[in-house]
Amino acid sequence: MKIATYNVNGISARLPVLLRWLQETAPDVVCLQELKAPQEKFPEQALQEAGYDAIWHGQKSWNGVAILSKVGKPEEIQKGLPGNDEDDQSRYLEARVNGIIIGCLYLPNGNPAPGPKFDYKLRWMEHFAQHAAMLIASQEPVVLTGDYNVIPTELDAYKPERWVEDALFRPETRAAFQELLAQGWTDAIRHLHPTETIYTYFDYFRNAFGRNAGLRIDHFLLSPTVSAKLKAAGVDRDARSWEKTSDHAPVWIELADG
DNA sequence: ATGTCCGCGCGACGCGGA
Numbered sequence: 001m002k003i004a005t006y007n008v009n010g011i012s013a014r015l016p017v018l019l020r021w022l023q024e025t026a027p028d029v030v031c032l033q034e035l036k037a038p039q040e041k042f043p044e045q046a047l048q049e050a051g052y053d054a055i056w057h058g059q060k061s062w063n064g065v066a067i068l069s070k071v072g073k074p075e076e077i078q079k080g081l082p083g084n085d086e087d088d089q090s091r092y093l094e095a096r097v098n099g100i101i102i103g104c105l106y107l108p109n110g111n112p113a114p115g116p117k118f119d120y121k122l123r124w125m126e127h128f129a130q131h132a133a134m135l136i137a138s139q140e141p142v143v144l145t146g147d148y149n150v151i152p153t154e155l156d157a158y159k160p161e162r163w164v165e166d167a168l169f170r171p172e173t174r175a176a177f178q179e180l181l182a183q184g185w186t187d188a189i190r191h192l193h194p195t196e197t198i199y200t201y202f203d204y205f206r207n208a209f210g211r212n213a214g215l216r217i218d219h220f221l222l223s224p225t226v227s228a229k230l231k232a233a234g235v236d237r238d239a240r241s242w243e244k245t246s247d248h249a250p251v252w253i254e255l256a257d258g
Numbered sequence: 259a260t261g262t263c264c265g266c267g268c269g270a271c272g273c274g275g276a
Contacts (some may be wrong), residue, residue: 012265061266204262247276
């Protein structure tokens with residue numbers, strides 16, 4: 001089974017690119033982030049015609065997450081993180097698909113840092129870690145994937161020295177991510193490619209993609225039983241080169257059947 | 259510091275967010 005994550009940066013503007021990518025790569029399950037569309041503007045019919053059932057949590061202007069599947073309609077478990085009811089931003093959606101719990105997240109960017117947006121990011125990470133701990137303890141097969149807005153290590157940034165003050169790479173952010181991993185999660189891309197330079201995001205400025213000036217901020221965290229089935233993981237860099245594309249590239253994992 | 263793209267509220271482009 002192939003599972004992918006893709007920050008589309010606006011699903012309305014990105015629909016042709018999204019449909020082309022689905023057609024060419026045929027993932028079984030897809031987590032989308034940054035829909036930037038209200039609930040009623042989600043292109044449910046176009047995705048249905050492409051072969052995907054979907055659930056989504058939209059929001060006007062910003063944020064928004066969705067889970068697509070062509071192996072049975074996602075059974076929604078929850079919208080938003082438990083115990084975070086005061087959070088009105090659409091950043092988390094969880095469903096059971098084909099026997100696996102899929103958590104789709106769009107973690108806050110947090111810039112400028114320090115400041116209230118960075119405080120919100122760290123609070124969100126705390127709530128997320130609490131939920132992740134519960135999921136690990138459940139011993140269910142779980143995949144937590146999406147745009148984490150976290151550069152885990154210096155290997156994951158083109159020029160890490162330029163990012164040390166940034167919310168994506170500040171010590172507090174990196175420490176929170178490492179604490180999360182320490183619960184027992186496997187960073188799928190890094191597990192299979194421990195020393196390789198791999199980026200998932202390239203900003204629109206200064207020909208960042210052409211210069212391979214990127215960041216690795218879209219991640220797959222796998223619970224132990226899922227990690228044991230991990231066969232392959234990668235980035236669809238080609239999609240980042242297309243016209244009218246997102247600033248993120250899709251990321252995917254392949255799991256053994258059974 | 260720069261730069262670009264998306265959605266919004268407009269009813270042309272500037273602004274917030276990333």
